Amino acid sequence: MTDRGAAATRTGYDAVAIERKWQARWEADGLYAAHEDPSKPKWYALVMFPYPSAAHTHVGHWYNYCPADAHARFMRMRGYNVMFPFGFDAFGLPAENYAIKAGIHPHVSTMQNIETMRRQVRSMGASFDWSREVVSAEPGYYKWTQWLFLQLYKNGLAYKAKASVNWCPNDNTVLANEQVVDGRCERCGAEVVRRELEQWFFRITKYADELLDFSKIQWPEKIELMQRNWIGRSEGAEIRFEAQDGSPIPVFTTRPDTVYGATFMVLAPEHPLVEKLTAPERRADVAAYVDRARRATEIERLSTEREKTGVPIGADAINPYSGERIPIWIADYVLGTYGSGAVMGVPAHDQRDFEFAKKYGLDIKVVIAAPGWRGEELTEAWTAPGTMVSSGPFDGTPSEDGKKRVVAYGEERGFAKATVNYRLRDWLVSRQRYWGAPIPIVYCPQHGEQPVPEDQLPVLLPEDAEFVPTGESPLLRHEGFLNAMCPVCSGPARRETDTMDTFVDSSWYFLRYCSPEDARRAWDPEDVRYWMPVDQYMGGAEHAVLHLLYSRFFVKALRDIGLLGFDEPFVRLYNQGMITAGGAKMSKSKGNTVEPEDYVSTVGADVFRAYLMFLGPWDQGADWSDEGISGPVRFARRVWTLVTESGVRLGAPPAEGSATPTERELRALTHRTIQGVTDDLERFRFNTMISKLMIFAGDLVERGEAARGTAAWTEAIRSLVLLLAPAMPCLAEELWERIGGPYSVHQQSWPTYDAALTAVATATVAVQVDGKLRDKLEVPAGADQDAVVTQALRSERVSRTIGDRSVAKVIYVPGRLLNVVTKG
């Protein structure tokens, strides 16, 4: 790989020079700039815009963009008006943390990183439309992020509320639920603690049900499932228990049929009634428990291994169905953030309650009889259906019917109602950091919370902020930013200093791509109507319940506000797998990164692209290995020599076509390859596409001399170059020029195949005896069964195997296989 020059002189294929030349030419010509054109079907292809913190592109980016580009190029050649834009998700924490550490302003470091990444991404030779580039940290972009915030605000979809939130003590900011992974900060890994803070939220829960509807999109099942689980819809009932002092304590349950089996009640330690209901003699214990629960990290609290703990508060609750008094406990296995923060403890029919009851000696009352149950003591909770017993008027009812009947009974009497609960929480968008879009709100002593008037947008981030590690946003100490004017009374007001979660920026970037230059609007409705929704989105699965969920919410919210006329942002989604090194994630700290630039400057981007595609199925990802790249290297040289020495001149008058067997065979080969490559591209099977191109090139090298100069030969060479264009765009362009094709190969029509021509003259039929392969026969295409059987029985190997047994049955798969079944 160090002797690129030497290899180039030997074969004439100088990848680096060719790539530099054509990439510059395409850029100068604006070859991939998309324009609205109603005469063509549109195709909006999209890759997730990258986060410019790493300062350079890594193989992961390439693994995402190169196959995506191949597909976009394929669609373009198939006659679609393709938009394939690119941009940068430029706000975010790492840039600010870097500023604190290194003293470089986030704006400066971010723009430097973007500069580097832009250069590297361009070196891929991808067909991105750079004229549409967006950078989310530029005022021209975040002005509209702020504007969209105001639209949500004015429509009741953005609100401020005090809540128990996730706080990352290392990054000094709150986090959305989606950004907490296993109780740790998704970015820095610090253990997240809970804090009571007043924060801005987006009302995503309003769309919980619609977000569960995937009927309008074609996404991988896995992502659908992850979103479904995240939203966590469960149907059940709210049953209003009462404390002994009359305070209502509603509980949520999915098992109303077990209500007669409630033998205790559990409140979350942070439940608002704990303070009021605790008996004086229990106060000390309860306070100690609440305090311990508060200090426990999420990790400890969420651990399933951990034994359940709790303390009684010395008060009772009354079961509205049975009138029974049951003791109230607090325990941290009950979450304050789900349902009503209180549950009825039914140990006989819920495993968690069972464990809790066993530990603290609480009653276990069976109310759902398992088939064949004769009153034995349970060793674990019975959670499957059964027959209701010890349940007052419901005795004998099958538990599945009981669910509905128990709720109906309670509804009539006013202490129960059917409800649906979701795991999904509203999206917390406030961040106590500098490097994000400021939330466009001011606080006036007289008029309270006021939105910034739209004509005063953008609320600019001050450039002269100071970055010191105080744990507070630099905006809090910036007088010029902090002091604002109330839009109502023009009196002095204080500006909101929180900025927005970067996922807000990325929830609408695909809309901005449609009209990136529009200074008057977030987008031109005409452009959005033409381009949206995105036809094919391609990116990693790590955003399943983040960006991909938020963007769906955004589109639905903006649709309801009247700004958009469709329901889903991304019609089709494809998740590529991950590239690992030695089975582990690549990272600079591990020192196992692979630098695409090293390959671009030696074997060339085209070869690197082809290799990434050839590694294996795209959705499977791959473990990086340097070794195999010599395959695509040889392939590129082979194709180079084959085409440049083919003698084909596309401008020349077409050679006479004839029907010699050689030509017929060559045409069949060409058309079969076109068919296969087309099929592979449609199905994102880039690895088998490359394999088919290798086979085709190999066959042409072999048959070259025999078919040289014929029309079939010209067609074969021409097709090879066209089929190569999506995967290896620069090599294809150079070869296309050399065989006299008109600029650009990427503007040519994708070759079509003639099914009649893919047929072969003779077929190889595998002959089995009793399912075991014994011989292979060459038969004329279209030979009938009898003829094949006759020929097969003449075969020495076949007849020997059959011996003196008789033929019971034959199965014939035309042109492929014959199975002779014997008996005796």
Place this chain on the structure above:
RNA sequence: GCGCGAGUGGCGUAACGGCAGCCGCGUCAGACUUAGGAUCUGAUGCCCGAGAGGGCGUGGGGGUUCGAAUCCCCCCUCGCGCACCA
């Protein structure tokens, strides 16, 4: 624990229920060469056999079928996701 997905040569992988191992890497042998880390040709799943040929073989065990890597059941291993959501 629950839910997805995957287990095929030394390695990456390929195979509408129909010839397992295509394509590529690597390895071995040869050709051209002063040379080869270039290029080209051939071989390359395992076992028996001098050979012809035969047997075995897609994580393990069972089943369906004329025929199973592929479909069904049980189990094992790995990866990913979720995980006290009442």
